[in-house]
Amino acid sequence: MKRENREYYENIAARVRVDVIRAVYHAGSGHPGGSLSAADILTALYFGEMNIDPENPEMEGRDRFVLSKGHAVPAQYAALGERGYYPVEDMMSLRKLGSPFQGHGNMLKVPGVEMSTGSLGQGFSVATGMAIGNKVNADGSRVYVLLGDGELQEGIVWEAAMAAGHYKLDDLCAVVDWNGLQIDGENDSVMTVTPIAEKFRAFGWHTAEIDGHDFDQIFAALDEAREVKGQPSVIIARTVKGKGVSFMENQAGWHGKAPDEEQAKKAVEELGGEW
Numbered sequence: 002m003k004r005e006n007r008e009y010y011e012n013i014a015a016r017v018r019v020d021v022i023r024a025v026y027h028a029g030s031g032h033p034g035g036s037l038s039a040a041d042i043l044t045a046l047y048f049g050e051m052n053i054d055p056e057n058p059e060m061e062g063r064d065r066f067v068l069s070k071g072h073a074v075p076a077q078y079a080a081l082g083e084r085g086y087y088p089v090e091d092m093m094s095l096r097k098l099g100s101p102f103q104g105h106g107n108m109l110k111v112p113g114v115e116m117s118t119g120s121l122g123q124g125f126s127v128a129t130g131m132a133i134g135n136k137v138n139a140d141g142s143r144v145y146v147l148l149g150d151g152e153l154q155e156g157i158v159w160e161a162a163m164a165a166g167h168y169k170l171d172d173l174c175a176v177v178d179w180n181g182l183q184i185d186g187e188n189d190s191v192m193t194v195t196p197i198a199e200k201f202r203a204f205g206w207h208t209a210e211i212d213g214h215d216f217d218q219i220f221a222a223l224d225e226a227r228e229v230k231g232q233p234s235v236i237i238a239r240t241v242k243g244k245g246v247s248f249m250e251n252q253a254g255w256h257g258k259a260p261d262e263e264q265a266k267k268a269v270e271e272l273g274g275e276w
Contacts, residue, residue, distance in 0.1 A: 004049055010216045013083055014044040018245050019274030020079035020089055026265035028096040031104065034255040035149060036076035038180040038213070038240040043080040045219045046145055055085035058112040062140045065115045065131055069124030070149035070178065071105040072257070078102055081113040122155035124148075125175065129161045132173035132233070143227070146175050151183030153194040159204070165233040166205025173233040174226045175206075178213065180242035182253040201235045213238025245272050 017040045025031035047053070051064040068077050075095060082089035094100035101110035105119035115131075118124035128146035135142050152158060165173055177197060185191050198208040207229045211218040219238070226234035242256070243249025246268040260268060269276050 004220055007216050010041075010044055010048060013048055014040045015245070015272050015274065016083055017044055017076060017079040019269050019272050020082065020092065021075045022246070022260065022265055022268045022272070022274075023276075024075050024078070024092050024095040024102075025259045026262070027093050028104075028259060030096055030257075030259050031075055032072040032257045033075070033246075033260070034182070034242040034249060034252070034257075035070060035073040035178065035180065036079075037244045037246060037249065038242045039070070039073050039076045039147060039178045040080075040244065041214050041216065042147060042176055042178065042219060042238060042240075043076050045216060045223065047080045047084045049216075049220060050223050051145065052142065053084075053113075055081075055113070058086065062142050064143045064145065065128075067116045067124045067128040067131070067144070067146040068106060068114075068118055069128065069146050070121065070152055071118030071124060073147075073149070073178075074104070074106045074118075077106060077114070078111070081111070084113075086113040087111075121149070121152040122157035122161070125152075125158050126161040128173065128175070129165045129170065132165065132170040133168060135172045136168070136170065143172050143174065146173070148175060148177050149183070150177055150179040150181065150188050150194055150197070151191070153177070153197065154188075154192050159200075162201060162204040162206065169205070169231045170233045171230050174223070175233065175235040176213075177235060177237045178240050179237055180240045182242045182251070182256065184253065184256045186253050197237050198235075201237075205232060207232045207234040208237065209234070210237045211239070213240035214244060247271060 078092040106114040
């Protein structure tokens with residue numbers, strides 16, 4: 002698959018992060034930390050990997066993406082806006098009364114959102130069902146799903162993992178945004194989810210472990226997953242919560258807190274954007 006140069010994707014990801022900061026600031030609430038950690042992964046999927054058409058969101062045979070860590074939807078809204086599904090400024094109504102851009106994505110109101118998610122783990126199960134449907138339709142499309150590492154504490158995740166392995170869903174690619182933190186602190190302190198790769202392999206998955214902020218590694222893993230036959234694939238992406246904003250990086254406190262105006266302006270400046 003043809004890829005643009007790395008700088009191209011890095012620039013888009015920076016814009017996605019700026020959009021996230023601005024939207025969460027205007028909302029006065031939201032989840033910036035996990036949105037920023039996922040920005041590079043979402044940029045790679047929407048701009049370099051998936052077969053999609055912003056002018057025809059319901060295109061037959063399109064690839065589908067499910068954001069199972071639904072609270073990180075500001076990053077998905079930003080990626081979709083930057084990709085051309087709607088003007089980016091529209092998402093600045095995030096969490097406002099009457100806005101389609103709520104704190105968790107609504108598939109009935111936002112073009113490009115394939116599944117309404119919120120309760121952790123359910124998006125992964127739905128993605129598994131979509132992949133089974135693709136096998137029945139035999140249209141060659143693929144399903145991508147993004148999970149948080151804290152989300153792996155949910156039992157429903159492992160039920161889906163077991164089903165996907167059993168049905169040999171090689172059209173399903175999961176990505177784990179492994180930033181090591183959740184709302185209550187470090188994953189390992191709340192309830193450890195390691196070893197992640199070994200657990201997925203036990204359920205029959207092909208696994209890859211990468212730096213989730215390195216586009217070369219992201220695309221290499223996506224290409225590898227595309228070539229795997231007879232197994233679903235999971236990419237375990239090591240990331241930094243709050244990536245790109247110095248005072249948010251590796252700080253669990255920014256899981257679900259909006260910046261004030263001074264903080265938001267500083268964040269946007271660090272990301273190379275305009276306020």
